[in-house]
Amino acid sequence: xxxxxxxAPAGKDYIWGGTRLKKDFAKxxxxxxxxxxxxxxxxxxxxxxxxxxxxxxxxxxxxxxxRPDFVGTHPQVVxxxxxxxxxxxxxxxxxxxQVHPSDEYxxxxxxxxxxxxxxWYVLHAEPDAKLVYGFTRDMTRELVLKTLEDKTFPxxxxxxxxxxxxxxxxxxxxxxxxxxxxVLAEVQENSNITYRLYDYDRVDKSGRxxxxxxxxxxxxxxxxxxxEPVQPMRVLNYQPGCAKELIGRCKYFLVxxxxxxxSTEHPFVYQTGHNSFRVLLCTxxxxxxxxxxxxxxxxxxxxxxxxxxxxxxxxxxxxxxxQVSC
Numbered sequence: 001x002x003x004x005x006x007x008a009p010a011g012k013d014y015i016w017g018g019t020r021l022k023k024d025f026a027k028x029x030x031x032x033x034x035x036x037x038x039x040x041x042x043x044x045x046x047x048x049x050x051x052x053x054x055x056x057x058x059x060x061x062x063x064x065x066x067r068p069d070f071v072g073t074h075p076q077v078v079x080x081x082x083x084x085x086x087x088x089x090x091x092x093x094x095x096x097x098q099v100h101p102s103d104e105y106x107x108x109x110x111x112x113x114x115x116x117x118x119x120w121y122v123l124h125a126e127p128d129a130k131l132v133y134g135f136t137r138d139m140t141r142e143l144v145l146k147t148l149e150d151k152t153f154p155x156x157x158x159x160x161x162x163x164x165x166x167x168x169x170x171x172x173x174x175x176x177x178x179x180x181x182x183v184l185a186e187v188q189e190n191s192n193i194t195y196r197l198y199d200y201d202r203v204d205k206s207g208r209x210x211x212x213x214x215x216x217x218x219x220x221x222x223x224x225x226x227x228e229p230v231q232p233m234r235v236l237n238y239q240p241g242c243a244k245e246l247i248g249r250c251k252y253f254l255v256x257x258x259x260x261x262x263s264t265e266h267p268f269v270y271q272t273g274h275n276s277f278r279v280l281l282c283t284x285x286x287x288x289x290x291x292x293x294x295x296x297x298x299x300x301x302x303x304x305x306x307x308x309x310x311x312x313x314x315x316x317x318x319x320x321x322x323q324v325s326c
Contacts, residue, residue, distance in 0.1 A: 287317015
């Protein structure tokens with residue numbers, strides 16, 4: 001049957017990570033600091049694994065190879081590789097200032113890979129948290145290189161205050177960085193291509209300077225002055241047991257915030273269509289999904305994959321999700 005299942009993430013212990021994913025989202029991964037969890041991923045650099053139901057213990061990609069009907073009719077799913085990747089990120093320190101390529105650049109220069117369009121939904125932000133979003137003035141390649149050399153580069157970056165529940169859309173070519181004190185969910189194309197432009201002269205765990213990719217970064221970066229991102233107009237649409245708001249939409253993915261509050265006596269009925277699967281990332285609360293005689297509990301931090309053309313499901317709990325489809 002087309003029934004939901006839980007996913008276990010791959011973890012990343014990058015040097016800027018912290019402990020909030022363990023403390024706040026119950027991520028039991030064996031890292032002293034945990035920077036990212038790849039919650040729903042078929043990328044070879046961090047595949048997620050099914051941990052409930054008949055496919056328990058198998059990589060998500062392998063399941064989707066066996067069951068292509070689970071992904072629906074989406075044309076971009078090839079060999080079990082879904083076109084999106086869903087993450088949780090804990091920035092205990094500033095991330096590097098970086099940029100991602102477009103699909104067109106990546107196909108030519110990165111062996112046919114996808115580029116990286118991404119969207120951030122802020123789950124927690126310290127009072128003084130900021131992120132980098134483009135430049136404060138028009139730049140040139142020569143000026144960027146000069147400011148990197150004389151250590152004045154950060155003065156030209158646009159810093160944006162960040163608050164819990166904010167949404168940011170990051171197009172390819174946008175010079176950007178998540179600042180310290182921010183925990184967020186990221187929805188992106190299925191890609192792991194990042195070009196570091198600046199990294200505060202940090203070293204890795206072995207004492208070596210972290211790799212920079214300035215030639216590639218400057219080949220794809222938008223060097224025009226950035227406009228300050230504006231939070232999108234968001235409207236809650238209510239139905240019995242659930243309210244939804246659209247928080248992000250592009251040609252690669254659609255992201256909604258779902259607020260579910262329903263009891264055993266009056267569950268919320270949930271079902272996917274034939275065209276696409278959905279990913280449900282639980283960001284608050286707990287509950288369960290049931291069908292026939294089965295019950296699948298979930299809690300804050302859990303990620304569920306709901307196959308396309310699912311059977312009718314009953315959802316119970318006081319909880320919030322990010323619902324992702326493509």
